[in-house]
Amino acid sequence: MRPEIGIGLVGFGTVGSGVYRILTRNASLIRRRVGGAVKVKGILVKDHSKRRTHALPRQLVVKHYAELLKNPEIQIIVELVGGVVFAKKIIIEALRAKKHVVTANKALIALHGKEIFQLAEKNNVDIFFEAAVGGGIPILRSIREGLAANHIRSIHAIVNGTCNFILTAMEEANLSFEAALQQAKAMGFAEADPRFDIEGTDAAHKLAILVGLSQGGYVNFKKIHHVGIKAISVYDIQMAKRFGYKIKLLAVAKSQGGKGIEAWVGPTLVPQGSMLAAVHGSNNAALVEGDYVGRTLFYGQGAGSYPTASAVVGDIMEVVRNLYADDDLSYTVPPLGHFDLHHQEANILPGLLGPSHYYLRFQVVDKPGVLGKITGILGRCGVGIQAVHQDLKQIGKKSPVALLTHVASQDKLKKAVLAIDRLAVVFEPTLVMPVEPNL
Amino acid sequence: MRPEIGIGLVGFGTVGSGVYRILTRNASLIRRRVGGAVKVKGILVKDHSKRRTHALPRQLVVKHYAELLKNPEIQIIVELVGGVVFAKKIIIEALRAKKHVVTANKALIALHGKEIFQLAEKNNVDIFFEAAVGGGIPILRSIREGLAANHIRSIHAIVNGTCNFILTAMEEANLSFEAALQQAKAMGFAEADPRFDIEGTDAAHKLAILVGLSQGGYVNFKKIHHVGIKAISVYDIQMAKRFGYKIKLLAVAKSQGGKGIEAWVGPTLVPQGSMLAAVHGSNNAALVEGDYVGRTLFYGQGAGSYPTASAVVGDIMEVVRNLYADDDLSYTVPPLGHFDLHHQEANILPGLLGPSHYYLRFQVVDKPGVLGKITGILGRCGVGIQAVHQDLKQIGKKSPVALLTHVASQDKLKKAVLAIDRLAVVFEPTLVMPVEPNL
Numbered sequence: 001m002r003p004e005i006g007i008g009l010v011g012f013g014t015v016g017s018g019v020y021r022i023l024t025r026n027a028s029l030i031r032r033r034v035g036g037a038v039k040v041k042g043i044l045v046k047d048h049s050k051r052r053t054h055a056l057p058r059q060l061v062v063k064h065y066a067e068l069l070k071n072p073e074i075q076i077i078v079e080l081v082g083g084v085v086f087a088k089k090i091i092i093e094a095l096r097a098k099k100h101v102v103t104a105n106k107a108l109i110a111l112h113g114k115e116i117f118q119l120a121e122k123n124n125v126d127i128f129f130e131a132a133v134g135g136g137i138p139i140l141r142s143i144r145e146g147l148a149a150n151h152i153r154s155i156h157a158i159v160n161g162t163c164n165f166i167l168t169a170m171e172e173a174n175l176s177f178e179a180a181l182q183q184a185k186a187m188g189f190a191e192a193d194p195r196f197d198i199e200g201t202d203a204a205h206k207l208a209i210l211v212g213l214s215q216g217g218y219v220n221f222k223k224i225h226h227v228g229i230k231a232i233s234v235y236d237i238q239m240a241k242r243f244g245y246k247i248k249l250l251a252v253a254k255s256q257g258g259k260g261i262e263a264w265v266g267p268t269l270v271p272q273g274s275m276l277a278a279v280h281g282s283n284n285a286a287l288v289e290g291d292y293v294g295r296t297l298f299y300g301q302g303a304g305s306y307p308t309a310s311a312v313v314g315d316i317m318e319v320v321r322n323l324y325a326d327d328d329l330s331y332t333v334p335p336l337g338h339f340d341l342h343h344q345e346a347n348i349l350p351g352l353l354g355p356s357h358y359y360l361r362f363q364v365v366d367k368p369g370v371l372g373k374i375t376g377i378l379g380r381c382g383v384g385i386q387a388v389h390q391d392l393k394q395i396g397k398k399s400p401v402a403l404l405t406h407v408a409s410q411d412k413l414k415k416a417v418l419a420i421d422r423l424a425v426v427f428e429p430t431l432v433m434p435v436e437p438n439l
Numbered sequence: 440m441r442p443e444i445g446i447g448l449v450g451f452g453t454v455g456s457g458v459y460r461i462l463t464r465n466a467s468l469i470r471r472r473v474g475g476a477v478k479v480k481g482i483l484v485k486d487h488s489k490r491r492t493h494a495l496p497r498q499l500v501v502k503h504y505a506e507l508l509k510n511p512e513i514q515i516i517v518e519l520v521g522g523v524v525f526a527k528k529i530i531i532e533a534l535r536a537k538k539h540v541v542t543a544n545k546a547l548i549a550l551h552g553k554e555i556f557q558l559a560e561k562n563n564v565d566i567f568f569e570a571a572v573g574g575g576i577p578i579l580r581s582i583r584e585g586l587a588a589n590h591i592r593s594i595h596a597i598v599n600g601t602c603n604f605i606l607t608a609m610e611e612a613n614l615s616f617e618a619a620l621q622q623a624k625a626m627g628f629a630e631a632d633p634r635f636d637i638e639g640t641d642a643a644h645k646l647a648i649l650v651g652l653s654q655g656g657y658v659n660f661k662k663i664h665h666v667g668i669k670a671i672s673v674y675d676i677q678m679a680k681r682f683g684y685k686i687k688l689l690a691v692a693k694s695q696g697g698k699g700i701e702a703w704v705g706p707t708l709v710p711q712g713s714m715l716a717a718v719h720g721s722n723n724a725a726l727v728e729g730d731y732v733g734r735t736l737f738y739g740q741g742a743g744s745y746p747t748a749s750a751v752v753g754d755i756m757e758v759v760r761n762l763y764a765d766d767d768l769s770y771t772v773p774p775l776g777h778f779d780l781h782h783q784e785a786n787i788l789p790g791l792l793g794p795s796h797y798y799l800r801f802q803v804v805d806k807p808g809v810l811g812k813i814t815g816i817l818g819r820c821g822v823g824i825q826a827v828h829q830d831l832k833q834i835g836k837k838s839p840v841a842l843l844t845h846v847a848s849q850d851k852l853k854k855a856v857l858a859i860d861r862l863a864v865v866f867e868p869t870l871v872m873p874v875e876p877n878l
Contacts, residue, residue: 026589136586136733137732138581138735145756145757146577147749148473216471273717275718285736292748294575295740296575296737297724299737307733309588313587317584326765326771
């Protein structure tokens with residue numbers, strides 16, 4: 001049996017208490033799998049009097065994080081407080097104290113990853129963050145290790161469970177966006193302030209991490225164009241279905257060779273029979289294409305206490321394995337675990353580059369000749385139409401029109417939409433969604 | 440930059456030449472990701488004069504495998520000859536020579552894994568075999584690392600691409616089993632002698648490896664009950680669809696607590712909208728359920744030169760990372776990489792244990808009262824009926840009847856089927872397939 005490894009746990013909320021429970025309840029499994037014992041030696045909590053789902057082991061609680069960093073029995077600091085300011089401070093101090101770090105903090109990695117990874121490298125310690133993307137699904141580890149021999153050509157991922165829950169509820173229960181959002185809140189799948197999720201910011205954070213890991217080089221998440229799902233109506237979901245598709249909020253990255261990486265987040269049409277279309281409710285999935293492995297997909301629960309904690313404990317076990325690889329518990333940190341800081345920063349190309357198929361939905365006055373005007377503009381701009389559906393209700397009233405284009409360039413499409421939106425019979429800006437027919 | 444790591448390649452067929460190509464073409468990517476160069480230092484081939492898809496680098500060819508084992512510049516032996524006798528000999532000699540081993544040989548691991556892993560442990564070297572299950576999909580690595588914190592509760596896997604290709608062709612092109620098999624042969628998805636695949640033996644090998652890794656303890660594949668897909672007709676596929684299901688050849692393992700592990704391979708009905716139902720053609724997938732992570736799924740190409748070679752190179756890169764973790768390129772091999780030999784052997788329970796929903800198909804004489812006789816027997820045996828379909832063609836002719844049962848115990852079902860098969864109006868033994876309604 002190898003020497004015991006000590007954990008300093010920062011945060012005892014949903015994920016932190018889950019980590020403590022897994023480390024306690026599955027202790028013998030973990031000991032068997034890594035070859036030695038892993039024990040929580042100290043816990044820092046913000047609020048000592050807070051009522052918690054899982055009982056806080058009071059004998060382990062420390063008053064200040066410095067106690068964790070000074071403790072020679074602690075080799076790994078696990079940061080699960082969330083937020084950016086305090087979490088960053090703790091992680092930086094931990095790396096300086098030559099402690100290995102495990103975190104689930106996606107915003108922190110997306111915003112300050114570069115600084116943090118540089119510091120880890122300088123101090124020859126590891127930092128792992130599997131739980132930051134896709135909860136318990138080992139997506140990052142798979143890209144980093146299983147697919148390590150490949151250049152990653154593209155990623156199509158459903159990484160925001162809130163949005164996928166809402167879109168699934170709209171589809172299966174015919175709920176409006178607002179009603180589906182209320183249901184998501186009631187069931188704990190959406191925050192009281194859901195903007196971060198439904199506007200696509202959270203998915204953009206995760207895509208920045210995915211692209212950074214898979215392409216080499218750190219990615220500034222601010223360069224990733226993102227669109228949310230607020231504009232989607234039940235009508236759009238029904239029309240997409242009629243055309244043979246489902247609507248998913250996708251985080252997409254495509255390598256464009258020497259030019260850079262096309263990366264964006266937005267609602268997208270995926271084929272009914274595809275693996276991504278089968279991702280229901282709050283689940284997550286990432287379809288990753290490598291130059292030799294072809295397409296692989298990783299699927300599971302993208303959030304929740306135990307799935308996320310499962311990934312955190314998986315990371316802890318990897319650090320412990322690495323510690324045990326060297327007899328004196330010091331190990332040379334290999335570059336594979338990190339963003340590759342010595343590689344040039346990935347060049348993120350702005351938004352979707354096309355050419356692509358598109359779904360367009362217009363709100364028009366329902367009267368003879370309107371469809372003709374729209375299709376006429378599309379034709380003159382060189383945008384071909386693959387399928388069209390007009391929902392005739394009452395002459396003179398507002399009514400939606402949906403259509404699917406043939407492959408069209410961004411330029412042609414933009415020109416057409418601009419002209420259509422200027423028509424007097426058109427009420428709202430046209431809803432434009434890309435279509436990915438070959439997933 | 441760290442010292443160069445040398446590879447001895449045994450076999451230069453489909454997978455071996457793919458490995459050589461990836462190591463050569465993606466050399467700079469691999470060097471960047473592991474921190475040092477990885478180079479093939481010697482290649483052993485059976486037949487020097489054979490024509491090959493990829494040119495054999497003749498300057499690297501050795502006459503005898505002993506040359507690879509004696510070469511101090513070679514740290515890793517990659518076995519890709521297939522078969523059991525020669526492959527086993529090479530691997531055993533390599534482990535004795537304290538070389539790390541990477542192999543894609545599923546039959547060898549399933550049949551002689553225990554002996555091989557014991558020898559690896561004794562010599563403190565690693566053996567990796569990701570490519571043995573699911574080609575390029577990192578299923579084993581995910582169970583071993585990403586889900587390492589979990590007890591694995593169940594596995595439902597599509598691990599034989601030949602069978603999945605045949606079942607997909609039967610469904611989508613309305614082909615008979617024989618016609619679909621011919622198409623699979625013509626397209627290179629089935630061997631000239633396809634028995635190993637279509638009888639479920641290959642899937643049972645892979646399930647033995649999956650169960651061994653996930654449950655701890657070595658699994659003797661001979662204990663795994665397996666049924667192939669020869670008995671499936673287009674009628675069954677259509678009826679399954681009518682009942683809301685697809686037919687897939689599944690490799691299934693379910694932990695039954697202290698009693699052991701239910702493990703079997705057989706055609707099974709999975710719900711139309713499920714992730715496993717969306718696995719088309721020759722693709723593979725494994726749905727793995729852990730006690731904390733919940734359900735995760737891993738999907739991709741399960742065979743082929745490059746996908747398989749991608750997994751082999753991923754394994755090579757893991758060994759290289761581990762070598763670099765210790766300054767003198769010797770590392771203490773952690774137990775996580777292996778089957779856990781010190782854990783008691785998993786107790787494999789024979790076949791499906793039920794209770795379960797079942798699909799039953801009878802070939803009967805089409806005349807009044809026949810359906811009544813069958814349902815009468817089921818009723819008397821305590822097997823409830825959920826749905827039934829009788830395909831009326833011509834009175835007096837042979838005609839199929841399909842039905843779906845409510846949850847029934849194995850005992851009750853067996854008793855009923857035995858009685859039904861004794862009826863004079865029944866032509867063939869009843870086709871029985873389990874239904875997994877909650878995937």
